[in-house]
Amino acid sequence: MKTPLLALASALLLAACGTPLRQIDRTHVSENQDSRVQYLILHYTVIDFDRSLKVLTTGGKVSAHYLVRDNPPQTYQLVDENRRSWHAGVSYWAGATNLNAASIGIEIVNAGFTDTPAGRVYAPFPQKQIDEVIALTKEIVARHNIRPDRILGHNDIAPGRKQDPGPAFPWKQLADAGLIPWPDPAQVEIKQAIYQIAPPPDLLWFQERLARIGYQTPQTGLLDVATREVLSTFQMKYRPSDILGEPDAQTAALLDVITTPGGMITATPAPAASAQRSPY
Incomplete structure (x- = not known):
């Protein structure tokens, strides 16, 4: 701990060097902030x-x-x-x-x-x-x-x-573990049965749904290389058994459920065994 005399000498030395003493008041903290990590x-x-x-x-x-x-x-x-x-x-x-x-x-x-x-x-x-x-x-x-x-x-x-x-x-x-939402399997099963017998959505529908989730996806209506890569990436997460990037009925069902309000379930980790709906 500096003595008063030493503190005064330090202050004079800093002043002589042209460095002004400055104090920052940090007692007022804004409520309007969050983490930079998103x-x-x-x-x-x-x-x-x-x-x-x-x-x-x-x-x-x-x-x-x-x-x-x-x-x-x-x-x-x-x-x-x-x-x-x-x-x-x-x-x-x-x-x-x-x-x-x-x-x-x-x-x-x-x-x-x-x-x-x-x-x-x-x-x-x-x-x-x-x-x-x-x-x-x-x-x-x-x-x-x-x-x-x-x-x-x-x-x-x-x-x-x-x-x-x-x-x-x-x-x-x-x-x-309750960290990410997951498509409701019951809803996916129903949607998949529909898409297997109904005319499949066009490519622009797939591209729009992928973009709605967050993927950077072309909006061309064509199954180009970039669209196939995004489809494959989506399948890696939600349907890893088949990641060829084909716009098939199961992929359509998953996209439909994920982008429909109430389609995603957020699990409640143990000890609770129930699940809650996520707005995502």
Whole structure:
């Protein structure tokens, strides 16, 4: 603790150097504010833990706020939540762009996919690792009050350019944990039966519904490459058994339910077993 004489000497020295003393009053705090963090973006690394840690912390020009190891499951914080990490790149969701500035990124150690003669094979996520991701996500969401519809995959905000976290990532478990809404399966079943016998919606309908959710989607009425990539990305989350990007009856049913008020269910985590309707 400075003595009065030492404090006076310091003040005189600063004044002599031309640096004025200035105090900021921080006793008045505005009610009109919230967190700068509006989105939570999930990724997979494609490489093992040691290489992931090196790339994300050294000169690779890419980073993330958190890295979740696979074996053993462990969370590593690499960037403070109040600072911007370089994880999203060129990105878009529901009119917002360049999401690095308003998001937290979680990288999950996972091998990604391998192309084989039988097709593309995605690596599974160990359950304990998913449990760690869910626990971390809950903490981040609670700190920043992130909306459920803004917990996204890297592929959601950059379809075609990015695949992660891929169709092997169990989004339904995040829904069961109450973190994201999920299409009501009873409503999806009814809609799918209708679309299987009725004339299917045209391509512009699919494009409009995808854009309504938040995806950057062409509005051409054509099944072009960009539209197929967005359809495939949507299917990775809600129908991972078939991600070919075809505008089929089940995909139409999912889009219809998701974009209809009352179509999404938000689960109430244990100990409560009931479900509540979400306005999303």
